[in-house]
Amino acid sequence: MSITPPLSPKRAQDIARTLDLRALPRDFLDNPYPVYAALRETEPFKRMPDGSYFLTRHADLVAVYRDAKVFSSDKQVEFGPKYNHAPFNQPPYTAAGGVAPLFEHHTHSLVFNDPPLHTRVRRLIMGALTRRAIEAMEPGLISLVDSLLDKIEAQGGGDLIEDFASAIPVEIIGNLLDVPHADREPLRAWSLAILGALEPSLTPEQEALGNRSVNEFLAYLRELVAQRRQHPGDPEHDVLTRLIQGEDNGDALSEVELLQNCVFLLNAGHETTTNLIGNALISLQEWPEQRMRLLSDLQQAPDEEAEEQILGLAVDEFLRFESSNQLGNRRALQATQVNGVDLPAGALVTLCIGAANRDPAVYENPEQLDLRRTGNKHLAFGFGVHQCAGLSLARLEGRIAIGRFLRRFPEYRLTREPERGGRARFRGFLSAPFSTR
Numbered sequence: 001m002s003i004t005p006p007l008s009p010k011r012a013q014d015i016a017r018t019l020d021l022r023a024l025p026r027d028f029l030d031n032p033y034p035v036y037a038a039l040r041e042t043e044p045f046k047r048m049p050d051g052s053y054f055l056t057r058h059a060d061l062v063a064v065y066r067d068a069k070v071f072s073s074d075k076q077v078e079f080g081p082k083y084n085h086a087p088f089n090q091p092p093y094t095a096a097g098g099v100a101p102l103f104e105h106h107t108h109s110l111v112f113n114d115p116p117l118h119t120r121v122r123r124l125i126m127g128a129l130t131r132r133a134i135e136a137m138e139p140g141l142i143s144l145v146d147s148l149l150d151k152i153e154a155q156g157g158g159d160l161i162e163d164f165a166s167a168i169p170v171e172i173i174g175n176l177l178d179v180p181h182a183d184r185e186p187l188r189a190w191s192l193a194i195l196g197a198l199e200p201s202l203t204p205e206q207e208a209l210g211n212r213s214v215n216e217f218l219a220y221l222r223e224l225v226a227q228r229r230q231h232p233g234d235p236e237h238d239v240l241t242r243l244i245q246g247e248d249n250g251d252a253l254s255e256v257e258l259l260q261n262c263v264f265l266l267n268a269g270h271e272t273t274t275n276l277i278g279n280a281l282i283s284l285q286e287w288p289e290q291r292m293r294l295l296s297d298l299q300q301a302p303d304e305e306a307e308e309q310i311l312g313l314a315v316d317e318f319l320r321f322e323s324s325n326q327l328g329n330r331r332a333l334q335a336t337q338v339n340g341v342d343l344p345a346g347a348l349v350t351l352c353i354g355a356a357n358r359d360p361a362v363y364e365n366p367e368q369l370d371l372r373r374t375g376n377k378h379l380a381f382g383f384g385v386h387q388c389a390g391l392s393l394a395r396l397e398g399r400i401a402i403g404r405f406l407r408r409f410p411e412y413r414l415t416r417e418p419e420r421g422g423r424a425r426f427r428g429f430l431s432a433p434f435s436t437r
């Protein structure tokens with residue numbers, strides 16, 4: 001079974017030479033790593049046909065992430081033309097005369113903003129994602145994972161993505177905003193459509209689906225917010241109540257900021273975490289020695305703390321090796337230099353997390369999955385002021401899901417070649433049928 005098909009050095013160099021994110025070949029999407037390696041070695045600041053830069057070295061990504069004053073996350077400029085509606089610095093109108101929902105959503109979410117909106121929203125969210133609040137989620141997470149494993153055991157197998165990996169984040173993020181269980185069904189499809197619209201190239205159908213999904217999501221949230229205003233939850237745990245109360249405390253999130261950041265939050269922890277769990281369990285199939293070693297390390301762990309440590313290292317290595325979020329973006333507000341390389345004002349920069357995480361300047365044997373790797377300074381959660389606000393929660397989900405799955409089904413095996421998502425930005429699988437033995 002070929003999960004990550006090889007790519008010849010010659011083919012990798014050819015793709016690297018003509019790299020264009022708007023037209024990526026299928027063999028790159030299946031296995032981009034040889035192309036990343038070629039770029040790191042020969043053109044670490046690759047100029048693409050649209051004039052933007054594609055960065056692949058770890059040190060260069062860190063330098064850009066660090067300099068948030070020069071490298072802006074604000075996407076007003078890029079997303080106007082991306083969503084196909086207006087030239088720069090004019091409001092983007094759809095053909096029908098309204099603001100494009102995808103534009104409105106993405107340009108209001110904290111991840112695509114600079115201070116002051118970014119600071120205000122991030123402070124409110126971080127206040128509810130404290131260590132204590134995350135620890136309090138652990139028992140619920142364990143019982144959710146165990147109930148999924150029970151169902152899988154009764155069937156003798158299932159689909160790693162549908163029946164397991166994707167079923168976890170939707171519940172956890174749903175709990176974080178206290179979305180009623182009965183309402184959670186459409187969340188994943190909305191999230192896939194809205195984040196999918198961030199891919200470097202979009203078909204009109206994908207764009208239409210993304211716009212429709214934003215509208216449906218907002219309509220749902222408007223009602224939820226109205227109910228929560230009437231019946232507030234515990235602001236220590238309920239992010240939605242916290243964001244609403246922030247409004248009243250003079251922290252002033254407008255209605256549109258509030259709703260759009262709830263949509264973002266519900267999306268942010270979704271596909272990324274699904275892909276962490278899915279990529280990990282599928283990688284173990286490709287790396288049988290690592291799997292045997294992890295299982296034996298877990299069996300020999302003297303206590304829960306040791307087990308947590310083993311799984312913690314493994315989760316970070318899975319994140320490094322198959323980063324669920326492969327690409328980030330920034331725009332230079334002024335002419336600048338990155339480690340001695342000149343970039344002009346306005347330069348659009350794609351930060352290739354997947355390439356930086358396999359940079360031989362930072363990692364020994366970077367193309368090797370090594371679940372005992374220590375000192376793993378991967379960039380899977382980004383770095384700097386926008387570093388993932390949910391990273392502790394994502395790591396907890398990863399440890400519990402992967403650890404409990406392995407303990408229950410140490411002999412699991414894929415029964416068919418898994419189906420890849422086929423995306424450049426979000427790396428993961430759509431489906432992976434497996435049997436428990």
Ligand code: HEM
Binds near residue numbers: 385389390
């Ligand atoms: C494996 C799972 C995850 C991965 C790989 C991941 C990755 C990332 C990355 C790379 C960024 C930085 C984007 C940038 O700098 O442009 C980010 C930001 C963010 N993530 Fe995650 N994420 C994960 C899970 C989560 C979860 C579970 C949550 C919610 C609880 C979450 C909430 C956020 C938020 C709110 C931001 C924006 C932070 C800011 O702009 O200040 N993420 N994530």
